[in-house]
Amino acid sequence: xxxxxxxxxxxxxxxxxxxxxxxxxxxxxxxxxxxxxxxxxxxxxxxxxxxxxxxxxxxxxxxxxxxxxxxxxxxxxxxxxxxxxxxxxxxxxxxxxxxxxxxxxxxxxxxxxxxxxxxxxxxxxxxxxxxxxxxxxxxxxxxxxxxxxxxxxxxxxxxxxxxxxxxxxxxxxxxxxxxxxxxxxxxxxxxxxxxxxxxxxxxxxxxxxxxxxxxxxxxxxxxxxxxxxxxxxxxxxxxxxxxxxxxxxxxxxxxxxxxxxxxxxxxxxxxxxxxxxxxxxxxxxxxxxxxxxxxxxxxxxxxxxxxxxxxxxxxxxxxxxxxxxxxxxxxxxxxxxxxxxxxxxxxxxxxxxxxxxxxxxxxxxxxxxxxxxxxxxxxxxxxxxxxxxxxxxxxxxxxxxxxxxxxxxxxxxxxxxxxxxxxxxxxxxxxxxxxxxxxxxxxxxxxxxxxxxxxxxxxxxxxxxxxxxxxxxxxxxxxxxxxxxxx
Numbered sequence: 001x002x003x004x005x006x007x008x009x010x011x012x013x014x015x016x017x018x019x020x021x022x023x024x025x026x027x028x029x030x031x032x033x034x035x036x037x038x039x040x041x042x043x044x045x046x047x048x049x050x051x052x053x054x055x056x057x058x059x060x061x062x063x064x065x066x067x068x069x070x071x072x073x074x075x076x077x078x079x080x081x082x083x084x085x086x087x088x089x090x091x092x093x094x095x096x097x098x099x100x101x102x103x104x105x106x107x108x109x110x111x112x113x114x115x116x117x118x119x120x121x122x123x124x125x126x127x128x129x130x131x132x133x134x135x136x137x138x139x140x141x142x143x144x145x146x147x148x149x150x151x152x153x154x155x156x157x158x159x160x161x162x163x164x165x166x167x168x169x170x171x172x173x174x175x176x177x178x179x180x181x182x183x184x185x186x187x188x189x190x191x192x193x194x195x196x197x198x199x200x201x202x203x204x205x206x207x208x209x210x211x212x213x214x215x216x217x218x219x220x221x222x223x224x225x226x227x228x229x230x231x232x233x234x235x236x237x238x239x240x241x242x243x244x245x246x247x248x249x250x251x252x253x254x255x256x257x258x259x260x261x262x263x264x265x266x267x268x269x270x271x272x273x274x275x276x277x278x279x280x281x282x283x284x285x286x287x288x289x290x291x292x293x294x295x296x297x298x299x300x301x302x303x304x305x306x307x308x309x310x311x312x313x314x315x316x317x318x319x320x321x322x323x324x325x326x327x328x329x330x331x332x333x334x335x336x337x338x339x340x341x342x343x344x345x346x347x348x349x350x351x352x353x354x355x356x357x358x359x360x361x362x363x364x365x366x367x368x369x370x371x372x373x374x375x376x377x378x379x380x381x382x383x384x385x386x387x388x389x390x391x392x393x394x395x396x397x398x399x400x401x402x403x404x405x406x407x408x409x410x411x412x413x414x415x416x417x418x419x420x421x422x423x424x425x426x427x428x429x430x431x432x433x434x435x436x437x438x439x440x441x442x443x444x445x446x447x448x449x450x451x452x453x454x455x456x457x458x459x460x461x462x463x464x465x466x467x468x469x470x471x472x473x474x475x476x477x478x479x480x481x482x483x484x485x486x487x
Contacts (some may be wrong), residue, residue, distance in 0.1 A: 007201045011131065020130065034059075037079055043071035049096065054366075061363040063096040067356060068405075071385040075401040083343035086350020092284035106357055108349035110225050116218045117345060118318025122298065123215075124339030125331045129161055130284055131291040133175050140436050144277060147185065147194070147268045149160045151201050152256055154178060158205030159212075159252055163241075164280045164302065167210030167217055167433075171444040177280060179451055189453045190433070196458060197263035199448035204436065204466070206444035208251045211433040212244050213237065214305075214314065219399045225428035226355045226407050233421045237305040237314060243426055243487050247470075251434075254469055262462065293330045294391065295320055351404035364412040379419045383427040384475045385441045386410050391431035398441070399432040406432075423478065423487050434470040437463025 003297055038101030052195050053059065067089055074085040090108075094101035126132045136157070143153035155176065161170045178198055210216035214224070214237060301321040305314055318379020325331050358364040377385065386406070394403045407428045414424035435442045449459065 009129050020234055020282060034079065037077060041070065041077070041079070042072045044071065047283065048288070056369070057366050058362060060098050061361040061366060064093075064357045064361045064363040066099045067092045067096065067098065068354060068363065071354060072132055073359040075405070081343070083346040084348075086347045086354075089350045089354045093353060093357050094287060098361060104353050104357075107229070108345070109124040109227055110349065111313055112478075113225070113345055113349050113352070115214065115221045115225075115313075115315035116449040117320050117340070118315060118322050118392065119215050119218075119221070120340050121322045121331075121336055122153075122301070122318065122325075123296050124168050124335060125325055126165055126298065127169055127173060128331065128335050128339065129288070129290045129294050131294055132161065133177075133280070134284050134287070136161070136173055136177060137277050137284070139183075141274070141277045141281070144270065144274050146367055147270055147273070148260075148265050150181070150270075150273060151194075151198050151259065154198060154284075155201035155205040155259065158202050159209030159248070161207030162206050162216045163212045164215050164298070165216070167206040168443040168447075171202060171206045171447045172208075177276070177446050178202050180276045180280075181273045182451075182453065184276045185270075186270065186272075186367075187266065187453075189451075190455060191216050192266060192453070193263050196454045197259050197284065199451045199453050200263070200462070201259060201274070203442075203445045203448035204255045205252075206249055207434060208255065208443060209437065211430045212248045213241050217433055219397070219403050219432055220429055222351065222400055223403045223407055223425050226352055226403070227367040227411065227421060227425045229352055229356055230359045230408065231415075231421055232313070235422055235425065236310070239422070240426075242485060243422070243482065244430055246481045247430060247473055250473045251470060254473070255466070258462070276418070290330050293328055294325070297324055297330070302409045304368070347400060351400065355404060355408040358408040359412065361392065364408040365416065367409050367412070369416070379417060380475075380479050382413065382419060383423060383478050385473070386413070386424060386427045387474050387478075388471055391434055391467055394435045395437050395467075399435070402432040403428055423482060426487070427474075427478065431470065431474060436466040436470075469478075 009036050048069045051060055051064050069087050070092075071089050074080060074088070074098075080336065085480055088105050093099040093104045139157045140150060140153055140409075143149045157487050158170055158174055161173075182198050185195070189195070212218070214221045220240065224240070227233050227235065238459060301317060304317045305313070305402075326333075358367075389403055390406055393406065407425065410424045410428050413419070414421055433442075435445065437445075445459070448454070449456075
């Protein structure tokens with residue numbers, strides 16, 4: 001869950017951590033010239049903050065833009081941890097007179113931050129008690145009648161599990177099982193294209209499914225939190241799911257087609273794969289009372305999110321569920337301490353504060369007025385342009401950073417052009433999760449890369465294609481389906 005491009009939002013895992021890092025050449029350069037890069041970034045940001053004041057921009061807004069520029073450069077280079085960059089934003093906002101200190105720090109109490117915390121704790125309980133692994137094995141066993149069906153089941157159920165828990169946690173759960181299956185099928189690393197397809201199925205399932213609800217990735221509640229903080233507009237759990245579902249369903253269907261066409265099946269010993277799944281199930285033993293209790297609470301929580309969000313906030317429901325789990329001793333504090341990276345709270349609190357500063361000072365509106373705000377694009381084309389920027393940026397920087405950087409500007413653009421605030425928020429948040437090309441794009445892709453079954457060239461060949469298809473699907477859904485749904 002370390003908030004870097006190697007781990008956008010979720011719990012870290014040794015499986016993917018080494019491969020998820022920045023390219024070796026870039027890492028070596030930044031290590032060698034660390035202090036030089038820091039000085040250059042600082043001077044560039046200072047020039048924005050204290051240079052000649054542009055027309056129509058207040059001094060406060062200029063200072064906010066300077067802090068924004070500093071954070072963007074630090075987020076892109078990851079020269080310091082993203083959490084520390086967010087802390088720096090909180091520090092600089094009152095020092096440079098952009099926000100009052102109590103106002104800046106109070107934004108750490110944003111509902112989205114506590115929803116993220118509650119969701120991550122619940123996700124860690126699912127993993128720790130073994131319920132998620134058990135469900136994974138049961139799912140795969142039912143579809144082990146052919147190797148192709150098993151591969152397709154990995155895609156579909158990785159996506160479905162990512163509706164309800166961190167997509168990166170899902171990838172970490174599925175990975176060892178998929179790896180043992182592929183090895184049991186005697187599919188050779190870097191040689192077997194069919195073997196590669198199992199790991200592409202895992203990564204794509206997690207990526208596509210992760211955009212469906214607030215639980216799949218912290219960028220989703222972060223986007224909703226920024227929207228609510230700046231405009232008072234709230235996107236409910238069911239509203240988010242209904243808007244994202246068409247994109248998810250269409251992309252899963254396309255992913256199945258791509259896997260079928262691009263990765264032809266090979267003769268394999270399917271009994272070996274079944275043996276692997278059976279061994280995993282036996283190791284889990286009988287369903288425990290803890291698993292039963294966690295399953296019941298998780299189901300009730302999701303039901304409450306869907307039906308009670310108008311009466312009780314999503315964060316309150318999530319935290320209440322966590323308290324119930326502690327009351328019934330379904331989890332202990334040591335597990336939470338180990339599983340939840342508390343730095344994520346710093347990341348999102350700082351990001352929300354920076355977004356608030358850009359909006360309240362008029363800096364975001366100034367950016368819009370002097371960039372894409374001058375273009376004579378239709379509302380739909382504006383949404384597609386925003387989605388394209390989000391999808392491109394997320395291949396290179398944390399998707400949480402993409403939301404933090406792009407959403408305040410997009411909200412201001414929506415207000416100036418009369419575009420639905422919910423639609424523009426989804427146009428930033430959904431594409432920011434659809435990263436297929438670079439292992440540093442998301443831990444789910446990094447996990448697949450870490451299997452050793454594919455090289456970078458395989459990602460570079462098929463990833464951009466999936467990205468372009470995703471943008472096209474988003475454009476179609478935004479144009480023809482969302483208006484019918486009232487988004």
